[in-house]
Amino acid sequence: MVGGRLWHGHNVLTGGSDLARTRAVALGYDLPKGELVKTVSIIQSNYLPWKGYFDLIAASDVFVIYDTAQYTRRDWRNRNRVKTRNGLRWLTVPVEGGGLRGPIKDVRIGRKAWQDNHLAVLREAYADCAFFSTALSRIEPILRRSYSHLSQLNEALIREICSILEINTQIAQAQAFPCELSPTMKLVETCKSLEATRYLSGPAAQAYLDVSLFEEANIEVQWFDYSGYPTYEQPWGEFEHGVSIFDLLCCSGPEARQFMKCGMK
Numbered sequence: 001m002v003g004g005r006l007w008h009g010h011n012v013l014t015g016g017s018d019l020a021r022t023r024a025v026a027l028g029y030d031l032p033k034g035e036l037v038k039t040v041s042i043i044q045s046n047y048l049p050w051k052g053y054f055d056l057i058a059a060s061d062v063f064v065i066y067d068t069a070q071y072t073r074r075d076w077r078n079r080n081r082v083k084t085r086n087g088l089r090w091l092t093v094p095v096e097g098g099g100l101r102g103p104i105k106d107v108r109i110g111r112k113a114w115q116d117n118h119l120a121v122l123r124e125a126y127a128d129c130a131f132f133s134t135a136l137s138r139i140e141p142i143l144r145r146s147y148s149h150l151s152q153l154n155e156a157l158i159r160e161i162c163s164i165l166e167i168n169t170q171i172a173q174a175q176a177f178p179c180e181l182s183p184t185m186k187l188v189e190t191c192k193s194l195e196a197t198r199y200l201s202g203p204a205a206q207a208y209l210d211v212s213l214f215e216e217a218n219i220e221v222q223w224f225d226y227s228g229y230p231t232y233e234q235p236w237g238e239f240e241h242g243v244s245i246f247d248l249l250c251c252s253g254p255e256a257r258q259f260m261k262c263g264m265k
Contacts, residue, residue, distance in 0.1 A: 040196035041224075042066045042174065042187050044104055045154035046076040047093055048139075048244040049161075051260050052226045056202065057158075058167045058262035059224065062194050065158070067104035067151040068174040069183075077104055078150055080244040083236045084125045088243070091118045095150055105175065107150045115143050122246065129235065131253030135246060138164055161245055165257060184210045191219050200224055225261075232259045 041056050042064040057063045071077060079092040094110030119140060126132045142160055147153040159171060177190040191199050191214070198220045201209065206223060214221045231239045232252050248256045257263030 038196065039198045039200050039222075040064065040191050040194050041200040042190060043202065044069050044077060045151055045158060046080065047078050047150075047154055048080045048091065048157055048246055049076070050080070050242060051229070051245050051248055052202075052224075053158075054161060054165055054167060054245060055226075055261040056200065056224050057162060057169050057171075058165070058260075060169050060200055062170045062172055062196075064172045064174055064177070064190055064194075065151070065155055066174045067154075068186075069104055071100055071102065071104045071107050073100065077107070077154070081242065082121065082125050082244055082247060083234065083240055084121065085236055087236075088240065089121060089125070091121060091244070093118075093150060093153065105149065105151045105173075108148055109150055109153065118143060126235070126247070126250040129250040132250045134253060135164075135249040139246065161249075164249060165260075165262075167262065184213050188213050188217050188219065192217055198222055202226070229261075230259050230264070 039060045040062050041060040043053070043056065044066045046053060078095050079090050081088045081090055083089075092114075094112045094114055096108045096110050099106045099108055119136075122136065122139075123132075126135075138160055139157070142153070142156045145153075145156070147156070155171075155173075162169065162171070172194075174186075174190065177186075177193050179186045179189045181189065187199065187209075196219055199214055200222050201224065203223045203226065209221070211221045229241055232248065234240070234247065234251055248259060252259055
């Protein structure tokens with residue numbers, strides 16, 4: 001993994017690899033000799049994402065939060081699932097309707113109170129798990145903060161969970177790489193600005209990503225494999241992989257990485 005300061009908050013513009021390196025050095029980043037980065041992943045932020053999301057981050061040298069992308073309703077941007085005694089339950093962050101036709105970064109959190117409800121559901125679902133208190137102590141302060149925008153909340157949670165899991169990948173925001181081209185070309189240009197040699201994506205993107213544009217830029221495209229996850233001791237009946245990472249943190253604590261790709265031998 002690439003060491004040094006995080007990209008967050010700096011206006012690192014596109015314009016070629018030499019310019020990207022020059023700007024990064026000027027901003028004080030600790031860059032390795034040779035390539036700036038090797039593997040880059042670029043994905044929209046999710047609310048309390050599942051374990052696979054963090055495995056993708058861990059497999060990358062730089063992870064770009066793609067919140068310049070169009071907001072999508074009834075998706076993972078503002079909600080996720082947990083297991084309860086009554087089955088799977090959605091935790092949904094309310095969002096205001098006015099900004100839902102624009103990019104994720106512009107979506108504002110609604111005024112309806114939601115934090116107490118989410119925390120109550122988490123307590124009901126996981127209070128008896130061995131590492132619940134530890135996990136909650138890291139997540140609750142973030143949920144209690146007052147964020148105006150969904151992207152801010154999601155990024156804060158993503159960064160904190162990466163810290164818990166000891167994932168040291170650099171995290172950037174797509175706003176730092178402005179581009180008015182097609183969706184795929186935006187990804188290509190972001191990878192070029194970061195001097196990526198490999199673009200790592202979830203398998204769902206195979207349905208729409210124009211791989212030839214990456215190949216023309218000498219960037220290899222790889223699809224992350226989400227299959228083969230081991231199970232762990234999980235409450236409330238039949239095992240479910242597709243739940244928030246909070247489930248794994250509560251159930252496995254410091255051994256959580258052993259049940260993820262980044263910790264499997």
